[in-house]
Amino acid sequence: MAIVFQKPKSLTSKELHYCPGCPHGIIHRLVAQAIDSLGIEGKTIGVAPVGCAVMAYDYFSCDMVEAAHGRAPAVATGLKRSLPENVIFTYQGDGDLASIGMAETVHAATRNENITIIFVNNAIYGMTGGQMAPTSLPGQVTQTSPYGRDVKLQGYPIRVCEMLSALDAPYYIERVAVNNVKNVNQAKKAIEKAFRNQIEGKGFSLIEVVSACPTNWGMTPQRALQWVEEKMIPYYPLGVYKDRGAEEVKA
Amino acid sequence: MAKVTFNEDICKGCGLCVDACPKQILKLDRSKINRKGHNPAVMTDQAKCIGCAFCATMCPDCVITVEK
Amino acid sequence: MAEKVLMKGNEAIAEAALRAGCLHYFGYPITPQTELTAYMAKRLPKTEGGVFLQAESEIAAINMVYGVASTGKRVMTSSSSPGVSLKQEGISYIAGADLPAVIVNVQRGGPGLGGIQPSQSDYFQATKGGGHGDYHLIVLTPSSVQEMADLTSLAFDLADKYRCPAMLLADGTMGQMMEPVALPEPHKSVIDKPWAVTGTQMKREHNIINSLYLSPEVLEKTNFQRFERYAEIEKNEVRFESYLMDDAEYCIVAFGIAARVAKNAITAMRKEGLKVGLIRPITVWPFPKKAIREAADKVKGFVCVELSMGQMIEDVRLAEECLRPVMLCNRAGGMIPGVDQIVSMTRSLVSSVEGGAR
Numbered sequence: 001m002a003i004v005f006q007k008p009k010s011l012t013s014k015e016l017h018y019c020p021g022c023p024h025g026i027i028h029r030l031v032a033q034a035i036d037s038l039g040i041e042g043k044t045i046g047v048a049p050v051g052c053a054v055m056a057y058d059y060f061s062c063d064m065v066e067a068a069h070g071r072a073p074a075v076a077t078g079l080k081r082s083l084p085e086n087v088i089f090t091y092q093g094d095g096d097l098a099s100i101g102m103a104e105t106v107h108a109a110t111r112n113e114n115i116t117i118i119f120v121n122n123a124i125y126g127m128t129g130g131q132m133a134p135t136s137l138p139g140q141v142t143q144t145s146p147y148g149r150d151v152k153l154q155g156y157p158i159r160v161c162e163m164l165s166a167l168d169a170p171y172y173i174e175r176v177a178v179n180n181v182k183n184v185n186q187a188k189k190a191i192e193k194a195f196r197n198q199i200e201g202k203g204f205s206l207i208e209v210v211s212a213c214p215t216n217w218g219m220t221p222q223r224a225l226q227w228v229e230e231k232m233i234p235y236y237p238l239g240v241y242k243d244r245g246a247e248e249v250k251a
Numbered sequence: 252m253a254k255v256t257f258n259e260d261i262c263k264g265c266g267l268c269v270d271a272c273p274k275q276i277l278k279l280d281r282s283k284i285n286r287k288g289h290n291p292a293v294m295t296d297q298a299k300c301i302g303c304a305f306c307a308t309m310c311p312d313c314v315i316t317v318e319k
Numbered sequence: 320m321a322e323k324v325l326m327k328g329n330e331a332i333a334e335a336a337l338r339a340g341c342l343h344y345f346g347y348p349i350t351p352q353t354e355l356t357a358y359m360a361k362r363l364p365k366t367e368g369g370v371f372l373q374a375e376s377e378i379a380a381i382n383m384v385y386g387v388a389s390t391g392k393r394v395m396t397s398s399s400s401p402g403v404s405l406k407q408e409g410i411s412y413i414a415g416a417d418l419p420a421v422i423v424n425v426q427r428g429g430p431g432l433g434g435i436q437p438s439q440s441d442y443f444q445a446t447k448g449g450g451h452g453d454y455h456l457i458v459l460t461p462s463s464v465q466e467m468a469d470l471t472s473l474a475f476d477l478a479d480k481y482r483c484p485a486m487l488l489a490d491g492t493m494g495q496m497m498e499p500v501a502l503p504e505p506h507k508s509v510i511d512k513p514w515a516v517t518g519t520q521m522k523r524e525h526n527i528i529n530s531l532y533l534s535p536e537v538l539e540k541t542n543f544q545r546f547e548r549y550a551e552i553e554k555n556e557v558r559f560e561s562y563l564m565d566d567a568e569y570c571i572v573a574f575g576i577a578a579r580v581a582k583n584a585i586t587a588m589r590k591e592g593l594k595v596g597l598i599r600p601i602t603v604w605p606f607p608k609k610a611i612r613e614a615a616d617k618v619k620g621f622v623c624v625e626l627s628m629g630q631m632i633e634d635v636r637l638a639e640e641c642l643r644p645v646m647l648c649n650r651a652g653g654m655i656p657g658v659d660q661i662v663s664m665t666r667s668l669v670s671s672v673e674g675g676a677r
Contacts, residue, residue, distance in 0.1 A: 001254060005304040007313035016312055020289065021265030025311025043518040047386075057527045063516035065389045066529040068412050071382035074374065078386020078394070079516070081370045082343055086518050104382070107375040181271055181305045221265045 008032035010041045014058045021221020023178045023211040024052060027120060028059055030184070031091065034192040035062065038199065044087040045079055047072040051093035052126045070101025073108035076115045087198055089116040094133040095125045098158050102134075105164070112169040112203035116194045119160060122211040123232065130216030134158045137235055142216070157235065161208050165242040171203035173242035177210040179228040183238070202245065210236050253302025254318045255294055262314045264289030268306035274299050277306055321501035328467040329354035329494040331502075332397070332423055332487065335468035337362060339475040340507035341393040341421070343370045345380040349399045350435040351491040352425035356397065377402035381409030381422070388418035388484075389528040391515030393475055393508055397423035399491070400441050401432060403449075410484060411450030415530030417514075417545065419478035421471070422456070423487045425494035426626075428653035436653025437491030439575055440627035445488045446604045446634070453542055455549050457485040457556065458604040460574040464498035470601070472503045477556060479510045481548050488603065490626060492576040492655065558601035559610050563589070567596030569665060570614045572635050573624040574600050576655060581624050584661035595665060603631065611638035620668045621645040624656050644672060 010032040018024045035041050044062040048054060050069035057064035067075040072090035080088045097105050097119050108115065124142055125131040131144040135157045139148040149157075161175045172194060176187035187209055194205035210232050212224035219227060240246075262285060269277045269292060276299050279290040292314065294300065302319035326334070333355045336344070344363060346356040356373065363369030370387075374380035380396045387394035398406060403424045413420050426441045428434035443449075445458045457477050459470040467489060474485040516526050532538035560578075563585060564570065573581040578599040588595045598614060600607050614621075620643050623632040629647040636645050648664035650656045 001252065001318040003316060004302060004319045005307040005315070005317035007316070011313065015261050018311065020263035021267055022311055025313075026309065029311075029313060041519070042521040045516050045518060054531060057529055061519070061525050063518055063525050064527050064529075065386065065516055066416075066527070066531055067385070068382060068408055071378070071385075071409070074379040074382035075386035075389075077372070077379075078343070078345070078383035078388075079390065081372065081383075082387045082390050082392050082394075083517065103375050104379050107379065181308050184308050221267055222270055225267070 008036045010035040010061050012059055012061050016059060017055065018052060019215045021214050021224065022052070024120065026178045026184060027118065027209050027211065028056070030188045030191045031089070031118060032060065033188060034195045037192060038195055040087045040195070040199065043085065044089065045083070047076050047079070047088070047090040049090070049092040049096040051096050053091055053093065053120070054127065056091050070096050070099070071104055072096065073101065073104040073113070073115070073117065077108055077113050080113060080115050087116070087195065089118060089195070091118045092120065093126070094121045094123065094135045098134040098160050106167070109164045109170040109204050109206065110167050112171060114198055114201060114203050116198050117206040118191065119206055119208045120211045121160070121208055121236065122213040124213045124216050126213045126216050130213070137231060159236060161241040164206060169204065170206065170242055171244045172197050172205040174240045175208040175210065175236060175238050177228060177233060177238055179210070179212065179225040208236070210238070252319070253300040254297065255300060255306065256316045257292060257294070258314050259285050259291040261287070261312055262289060262291035263287060263312060264291060265311065266292070267309040267311070268292050268315060271305040271309040273303060273305060274301060276300060323499035323501050325497055326464060326500050327354055327495065327497050328464045328489065329425065330358045331464050331468040331500050332471045333358035333362070335471035335503055336395050336421070336475070337366065338503050338505045339393065339472045340505070341395050341475060342366065342368045343387045343392060343394040345372050345374045345383040345396050347374055347377050347380055347398065347402060349402045351427055351437070351494050352397050352399045352423065354494070355423065355425070377405040378409065381406040384420050385409055385413050385418065388413060388420040389416070389516050391512035391517070395421040395423065397425065399425045399427045400429050400438070403441060403444065407450035410456070411452050411454060412530055413484045414450070414454035414456070415452060416528050417482040418484065418528065419482055420484045421474045421478055421487065422484060423489065425489045425491055427491050428651065434653040435491070437576060437655065438626045438651065438653060439490050439577065440630065440651065441488065442603065442627060442630035445486050446606070454545065455604055457481070457483055457552060458488050458602060459485065460488050460600060460603050461493055462575055462578045462599060464493070464496060464500045466601070467493055468500050468502055475508070479508050481552055483548065483552070490575045553605040556602060557605045557607050557609070559607035560597070560599040560601060561610065562597040562599065564596035564598065564614060566594050567618055568594045569620055569622065569668060570618045571595060571597045571622045571624055571661070571665070572600070572611065572631065573597065574603060574631070577624040577626060580656055580658060581661055584658045584665070587658055587662055588665060593665070593669065606634045606638065608638040611635055612640065615639035615642040619643060619672045622648050622661070622665050622668055624648045624661055626650055626655060644668065
């Protein structure tokens with residue numbers, strides 16, 4: 001018998017602190033699996049966000065840098081521009097990437113910065129106890145939208161993939177999910193592609209992973225993943241939003 | 252022939268593996284409490300396991316190792 | 320004697336940084352320091368390994384600096400007062416992660432959007448924090464274009480030596496004026512940085528650049544350890560100029576452009592028989608406390624000349640331990656104190672100390 005599935009080497013032995021059923025664990029594993037497959041652990045440097053994944057620096061065995069809230073793409077830009085042979089990735093939540101860090105996200109994309117961004121969208125601010133996120137759905141009840149997100153007062157959610165794909169520059173943008181095995185497998189492929197693009201010097205790759213927050217959504221892990229299927233994915237459709245590689249082939 | 256091993260100590264009893272298993276041969280063992288205070292997931296019928304690794308795919312904590 | 324070139328202060332900083340082996344610069348245009356950004360934009364792309372990027376904001380720029388600093392490589396950003404306010408969180412992170420980096424503030428009038436003329440009103444921001452938490456920057460205050468170059472070089476060396484960010488706190492006059500300068504010889508960092516993130520190459524445990532310590536015991540320990548380094552800096556790196564202090568009866572304390580004007584005022588006063596000297600801090604952190612305290616044993620009073628509503632004066636008062644009167648001679652909003660004003664204020668001090676005009 002051979003091992004067909006085991007914990008990736010580029011995850012450390014530290015036990016994850018995430019809530020039971022939190023998809024961060026799945027997504028961390030997919031990133032680690034990509035790093036292992038591509039054999040790049042020795043030259044990878046990851047940038048951790050502020051959010052539930054703030055301690056990601058303890059979970060990946062590559063060199064890691066903790067960034068200020070929202071600033072990971074800028075930190076990654078500094079890292080990549082000074083160490084162009086290294087592989088630089090950021091791992092960010094919806095507040096980090098689409099609220100406080102929106103300028104850094106857009107500008108890294110428009111510079112086609114040769115980095116890999118893993119964007120975890122669970123429509124809520126988990127670490128601080130469940131406040132509204134820029135990706136919280138209309139009507140969604142959170143600690144700072146206790147009567148449901150009122151689009152008249154609090155605006156509409158931001159679809160990051162659609163928005164960034166309007167820019168000319170970014171190389172690859174795909175939205176995936178991890179709510180069932182089929183989606184996890186597609187997410188794994190997308191994340192590996194996002195790293196491979198960087199190795200090949202192609203430019204900015206962002207993978208938005210539609211995720212869940214059972215604790216702050218007030219649901220069991222099972223119900224939360226169903227909610228992803230029923231409510232999140234219809235609002236944030238899965239698929240490839242930008243693929244300059246494919247466009248180049250067509251041209 | 253397939254074998255799954257559970258690192259019971261780090262299981263958080265989230266149950267995602269139980270839902271994912273197409274053969275429905277996993278369960279949370281309510282008679283056990285691991286050192287994290289959870290009911291860990293366990294295999295109930297190893298012979299029926301097809302080594303699909305769906306359980307390990309959905310596990311957020313790399314609790315499961317699959318051999319085939 | 321090294322050849323001298325006529326240069327603008329802002330550009331002298333940039334050229335000195337390049338010669339100190341700084342190949343990475345991130346900035347954003349803001350008056351009165353934009354020439355520094357423009358100089359780097361021109362030179363770095365033509366320099367082997369050079370990285371120039373105009374960032375989307377001063378916040379992005381300081382975070383790009385943090386990224387490069389994590390790799391151990393020399394890196395700089397520059398801005399002016401409102402932009403430096405934006406950088407404060409990033410500076411706190413750089414300090415909290417014990418990273419070397421150089422930040423240049425070419426000060427303008429404030430607060431708020433303020434004006435574009437020179438000031439020294441970010442002294443508190445530079446020396447008392449600015450960003451959150453317990454930390455210090457090594458803060459250098461040039462008083463000539465030559466010092467704009469020399470102190471930039473020194474800033475990189477000190478930052479590397481102590482794993483601490485350093486700030487060049489210039490006023491707008493220093494940035495804009497042109498003077499002959501003998502540029503420093505090119506040199507590189509010689510300090511080993513085993514803590515840097517460069518990729519493990521699978522040969523070592525991973526390095527983590529971080530300032531988060533959720534355990535208060537651990538966070539407290541890092542604070543105390545950092546302050547041990549600051550104690551070393553205070554012991555070893557105080558720099559100041561002592562001008563005509565040997566026989567001085569009154570002492571002016573001033574830095575930057577204020578010190579230049581003060582020297583002219585001292586010349587005028589000495590002609591009238593008034594024995595005034597100058598202590599010119601070159602580091603305002605660490606502050607030349609000992610020099611001020613020793614002067615307090617000899618002189619009858621101090622005049623602080625500042626382009627602010629009085630910030631350095633508090634450090635002077637603390638240093639001289641209330642032994643002598645300290646008066647403030649100041650302008651704000653971009654105005655520069657003149658010789659007459661300094662003379663007049665010193666004479667007021669003399670009157671109040673000795674009674675009757677002298």
